Amino acid sequence: MMRLYARMLRSCVNISSYSKRGFTDMNGLRKSCGSYCDIGFHLANLETHHLKGETRAQITCLSALCDLKVGMLDDRVRCALDNIKQTYKTTCVGSQSLLHFVTCLHKFGDVDGLLDVMRHFSKEIVFMQLSDVVRLARILSMRCDGSMEFQELRRSVQEYLRARINEFTLDDRLSCVLSCVDILENPGLVRFTLLSYVENVGQLEAGDWRTLKTVLCALRLHRKFKVLQAEIIHELVERSFDKVVDCLETLEPQTNLDYGELIARTCYLLTILCREDKAARDAKLVYNLLWRVCGSDVLAVFSVKSIIHILRSMHFCGDRDSDTRKKFESLIVLEAPKMSTADMLSCLGCVNIEAASVISSQLLTSLNELKPKAVVKLLKFYASCAAPIPPAHADQLKEHFCVNCERMAPIEFATCFNYLVVTRLFDRSILAKAVRYIHNHSANLSPAHVGLFFHAFGKARLYPSRNIVQILHDKLESDIDKFTFEDLVRCYVFISTCWKRHDNVVTTLREAIDDRLNSDVPTYHLCSLARSTIRYRNRRFQTSLYSAIFSRIKEMNLRQLCLTFKAFAQSGLRNRDMNAKLSYYIGSHGSSLDTQDIHNIVTAMQLGYSTDALRAHLVNSGKMNDLQRFLIIGDDIDFEKLQESELLSCLFAIHRKSMNERNARVIKQLCLKICKLPSFITPQVSQVVADLLREHGHTKPKLIKALRSRNRHVGYSYKRDINEDGSRQVTASRVHLDYASFRPICLGPPHLNTT
Structure with missing residues (x-):
């Protein structure tokens, strides 16, 4: 083994290079080779102790091998496990050693052996120490199932905790109950523990890092098992917030990733709790103190996962433009090439557009390696992003979807298709893929899939063929009781655009929603x-x-x-x-x-x-802009600064409301500005401009002539009525625009006041 170690070192170390990266790689190689040496050492000791029949020593070796992540493939490990399972009842092992053995069985996945040992613990739990019971409860929460042995042991642990809970300190009480929360049936123990925390958290020392651990434990317990009343929750938020701020103001800076993870998780849970409770506390105050705690080297304190937790917390509390957030976002951009796919996907929605574009570009470089669930998350980000998608990214996403869509599960395909429609990335090829997929998988469509497909067709303003709609409608009718209200709402989006063509779908959906x-x-x-x-x-x-x-x-x-x-x-x-x-x-x-x-x-x-x-x-x-103030209260506005669509909004708003109190000079200025936009001069716009000029006594022969020359065709005036059954009726009347802009002769000359 040592010769192999030396040969590997000689092959990897470059004598002429003493870069920091070289030393890092060599140290990692030493650790790797050292772990192999440790494995051989522990396996040899395990065989020796097995031959001598030393049960406790065998458990020690197995526990060390578990820490090195060695499985059950080695015959020496399997023989030792079988030997201990046969001899632990007749040997004085001790509860702590037996707990180590239970941990080994849990990590090795030996369920039968675990059940057998649990029977022994059910009788001996009253003689065990508190720390051993907590460890046992943690294992029990991970492996708890419906077997009688686990159920009996769970009842024994609950009775033990209920009888001795008052003997615990606050830290031990929180840790123990949090470890056992998955096996607790009575919420009274959790409520009692959280109430004792609310009463005593103010007495914890702010200069001790263990105080933050206590706060984190209490926040996790409350989030996992919500049993407090609203008034107590408010007290929990207030006192936890004050204690976290005191700790961040008092604690000495540390350069340890464990401390950074502790701070990040505490701030994350505290922010969520503040938002749910709608507390008056400003969570931004916490994040302004983070740089004081981490000192000069931020990456030595906060890992990438910790920074993502902090950014998500800032996103939840509405802190989107602070200097602290910008610093953390810059760190994410620097670390993006080293981040895992899961980390990049989790932080997409909580960073600014610039950082998100860098991360999404990094994801698209390995798009072919992404699983369908990762592609769904990436499309979800683009669907919720206000910024336009770069054309290169859009082409990559569409091509990847068309190539891999047949291998997707129905829920993944329907979700991706829905997001592609929302982001306006669909075309005829993607629509054809969706139609073919619905035909091929019609027997496997669930209510969620039907809702997503209907929602996508409605958002895209598409009119799919009647046989496709009939497939979806048949699923809707046959499984209407299985549709959730959310599925029905998604289907109704399709009806809002395609109601004229599909009366049967309209009736089915309307009745189902009305009943619920x-x-x-x-x-x-x-x-x-x-x-x-x-x-x-x-x-x-x-x-x-x-x-x-x-x-x-x-x-x-x-x-x-x-x-x-x-x-x-x-x-x-x-x-x-x-x-x-x-x-x-x-x-x-x-x-x-x-x-x-x-x-x-x-x-x-x-x-x-x-x-x-x-x-x-x-x-x-x-908070209103100039256009909104003009539309609502008639403030002065500079039309030169408005875009074309905003000018039209002003024009139609004035005409629709017949706002004659407006200054005639302002209306004249607006009409002249719009007439300089040839691409926006439609028959309707021409008619509105002419009407406004005529109503306010302006004669513009050249302007009227220009409007007539641009719109010499016949226009239509539409009138929309709603029938008693809810259907709409549209009637159109011909309007000759060549004559519509003349001032009626009965009004007399515009420069004379004939009234």
């Missing part, structure tokens, strides 16, 4: 349904839906309230109570409106939905 509209439906599903009913308007169904929404408004978050408010305004329904309640709860959220929320509210206000209080709240928030 109750207090158990999550609010985000109600919000999705409200958005889907904008295009397909069935008054009876809309009434049932908004009745359910009206009773659940107070449970909605701000984003859901604003989306529902916009959908309600676009639905055409008129209800003062609904309008007032939505406006009140939106205003009660204070100044936490973001850009998307304000856009949704402004859209509803333009349609005449709002209250004076909400309008004043929106104006006082100071």
